[in-house]
Amino acid sequence: MSQDHSEKQSEQKEFHETRRGFLKQSTAMMALALTPPIVLKAAEKDEAIAALFEKVPVSMEINGKKQQLSVEPRTTLLDLLREQLALTGTKKGCDHGQCGACTVHINGMRVNSCLTLAVMQEGKKITTIEGLANGEELHPMQQAFIKHDGFQCGYCTPGQIMSAVACIREGHANSPEEIREFMSGNICRCGAYDNIVSAVLEVKQGGQKV
């Protein structure tokens, strides 16, 4: 009986090992099947594949602070800000340049941070929503958004505010119609557009430096 038991254990062990081996092997094969041709081709040479994933040094100034960074070439500026630097004020909406939630300023110009690579920002000055306020004092556009209720869920708001500040600096906020046209790259699914236009118009008409 004890022998039986021992044989059974041994069988189980063998089965277990075989099963584990099979799973391991099939997982590896699955991974191989799912690996894009570009990686497979590169895998012919270890050096080539290492180069593809190698991090590249890049330095930029973010919200007034100089940063020496190391990023994979495929990292977007948005992912660098959110994932590597924990600047999560900048939002990821569509990740395809269609919604404007990721709007930041690069050298003073508003852009979609989801459609530019971090490695392309060498020597650039980046401003995110975190860099807009003056210490504890909100930026006039932030105050205006609160006053005019320029949001509901708030997810698009950082992008809206960064875009709105640039809109005034560019000289594209002279009428509600012009604001609507030049803010059209920022989608608000709650539909706070009327209040956003009011906020932008008030800051523009207030004549404050933005």
Next chain:
Amino acid sequence: MNPFSFVRANSPKAAIDAVSKGDNSRFIAGGTNLLDLMKNGVMQPEKLVDINNLPLKDIQLSKDKLHIGALALNSTVAADNQVKAQFPLLSQALLAGASQQLRNMATVGGNMMQRTRCSYFYDTAMPCNKRQPGSGCGAIGGVNRMHAIFGASDKCIAVHPSDMCVALVALDATVLVTGPKGERKIPFADFHRLPGDTPEKDNNLGKGELITAVEIPNNPYTKNIYYLKVRDRASYAFALVSVAAALELDGNVIKSARLAMGGVAHKPWRLAAAEQSLIGKTATEENFRVAATVAMENAKAYEHNSFKLQLAPNSIVTALLKATSV
């Protein structure tokens, strides 16, 4: 996004060498379309060559032409005082495209190189002869509301998405190119291609060739111009149909005309015969309607875009009326 290697080029020659060496290397300028396509797996380059450091950003007006460097930003060109005064059609067309955020990244050369927004091209689960030659066309017999009514083939009915290019083809621009075999000039109308049997080729650039500039000859179209864009929402959408219209008027008589359409063909679509039909005529709605009818010869619709057969001529008439009444 698939991994890729990245290099920064400091001279056009270095950029061309870097792209010519690899089988699947691409220049990157603004990246607004390329990175979008890479995220979707539609394009999978092994190497990106960043050309943003190249000295190709200048906008210069000389006595016979406007020279625009390939890396000039769409927003910079649209806001340039010389462009607004001498080539307002180009400024209007640029402002009709994308959003200010995208125009702040997108370059003139990159705008020309952007790919179609055909949903079958973008969806890697679907057949598309442009993305994967020989796989078939999902749009023919599929959902083809946005698609071509001119110059399509049984391989591809996609349209070119640019607004800027519609103005440039109307204004007889020339594309300056440099590559492994030296420099050459390509008339704008010959830059983009019709799909034919090779829809995977959007344009006539050779391997490793780099756009360095676009030049527009000086012209009399400084006042009576209009860029009309008809789309599904008031702003920030691709054209169902767009029209670039420019008239040279002597009183109410048309001395010359320039007309081109977007959203109707695989390339920006110049309406040469319609332009000819306007010369010497008075600028009236009746004559504009005749020109629009001429423009629509050989138009062919598919299941969901037959509305363009009416929308296109109506848009031509509207654009010409707007150009006349400024």
